[in-house]
Amino acid sequence: MRSFWTLITAFLLSASVSAGSLLASCPYCGVTPPSLAEQVASHDAVVLGKFLEGDKPNRQKEFSGATRFEIVKIVKGVDFDLSQGGTLSIERFRDGSKGDLVLIMGNKNEDADDALKWTELIDMTEESFDYMVNAPSLDVPVQQRLVYFLKFLEHPNSVVAADAFSEFAISAYKDIVPLAPLMEPKRIRSWLENPESPPDRVLRTGFYGLILGLCGDEDDGEFLKNKLLTSSADYQFGIDGMTSGYILLTGKQGFNVLEEAMILNPESSQTDLFQVLQALRFIWTYDRERIPQDELYSAMRAVLKRPEIADMAIIDLARWKDWEAMDQVVGLYEKEGFNDPPVKRAIIRYLMTAKGSAKLSPTEGEPSHVEKAQKHLERLNEADPKLFKQVERYFFE
Missing domain, CATH: 2.40.50.120 (OB fold (Dihydrolipoamide Acetyltransferase, E2P))
Incomplete structure (x- = not known):
């Protein structure tokens, strides 16, 4: 099971290297067919x-x-x-x-x-054809186009509803956020309360959970919390989007709830842990202005408490350049329950990234974290030379 999540994480991290590709479409919308407008244009x-x-x-x-x-x-x-x-x-x-x-x-x-x-x-049908021909052309700014499609997300005509969702799926998150004042939290909650009717709605639950986080209020935060805390241990479509929406809506207070219920709870499933990790990654990538950076650092450090996904959290902390977490990260190297090869490799990569993070002129001194990382690397190389060489061989800064 661990290897499955590690492979998933590796894929997601490799995809995140290209910010352009990551930001090009709606998160949590999944893969959708081309919209009618795209098909007509092609x-x-x-x-x-x-x-x-x-x-x-x-x-x-x-x-x-x-x-x-x-x-x-x-x-x-x-x-x-x-x-x-x-x-x-x-x-x-x-x-x-x-x-x-x-x-x-x-x-x-x-x-x-x-x-x-x-x-x-x-x-x-005549209805779906009228919808298509009256839709704004692809030349119209994206946000203006989405205003039109927002009205049709749950249209009773399946062709119309599916196409409206496809338009959001191919849109960047930054173009969806400004529509929050036009969204109706009460309607979105009703869709989330019954995600299996119509049958294709389940594919949209992540997106609906996310936009409820953009437009909702305190009651909607409680609604999302209840959905998350009563969810099955098995993976559910959309749970990651609802987690992100909940944190966007409630901030640090909401994350504290998830930390208590999922990270610190030894009975929580790997699915629970992974959805929290994914939510933090989402906010870091898409909406850092809404949640202060220090709070995101603190939240990701909390994920280090769970050995099942500690290696993933360490990789993210390196990508986020959180060097103040260095002592906590290095402290896991010999800690019982954490001292397995995936975690150790992640720690060495973290330190290598920290060491190479400063690109200063010859007249400037190196930041303290660079010197500190170098000392840790020397010690780990001496203690575990075989593993160190493996990481060094495949390390790409």
Whole structure:
């Protein structure tokens, strides 16, 4: 189990190296399909079609099937040979009932002049089509676009609701935060109270927990606390987003609750510990202005009390350049329960990072933490040369 979390952490840390990629999309939204706007933009022609009839495939005749639609509306591609009210045929069978609306997208076929190859078909209704064509274009500033999609997050039409969520999933956190005054905490709480209805809502619970932390009040903080403290020991979708939302909303007071219930509680699960760790990483990366840096340092140092994830916390403290934690970190090297190879390697990496953290001119003296780290490294190299060389070999500053 430990190796699983270590691998997950290594992946997350490697992903966090590139701040640009990390900040490019909404945290806790998971992987979503491209939004309708993105799909329309990536195709040469888009039409709304009405199902007419289809011919099923015939293997003996080497026929792959065909489907015909009436073109109801040309969304994109007026320069192609398309006409409203005309017939469009695609070279594959798609079952349907007469009159069904389908969004059909295609690109120019490079093997045939002025021909289109239709590749994407999405079931539509008049309602979902109106939603799509009335949505702000991709040229509109992101925050203005999100104001439109915010209203449709839990729309009864599944295509509309899923697409509105996709728009948030591809948006940066910094573009979501300003929408907090427009969010309705009462509605968000109702979605979190029943995360399994509709079925796809469970995929949005992390995002909903996060935005409740942006727009909620004291009662919402209590609501999130109760959700976190009564959660199952097994991993639940969205629990990490709710943890971040809770800390954003309650600050140090909220973290103290989690520290008592999860970090200091020997009965807490590794899932509990990991969600706290992830929440601290999130706040450090995305919203350090909301929680003072010293409080984040203190919170991450508290995570060092648990041997199951101490190595992960040490790596984060090094990344955060918290050199005041050096004595506490080094003190774990021989401490019972902590003195296993993953923790020891993390401690050596922490010290190597501290040693190389100062890039000063020759006339300036080295900061005290650099000299202190060097002394610790010399001692550990002497005491554990084999492990030291392993870390040194794979260390990248």
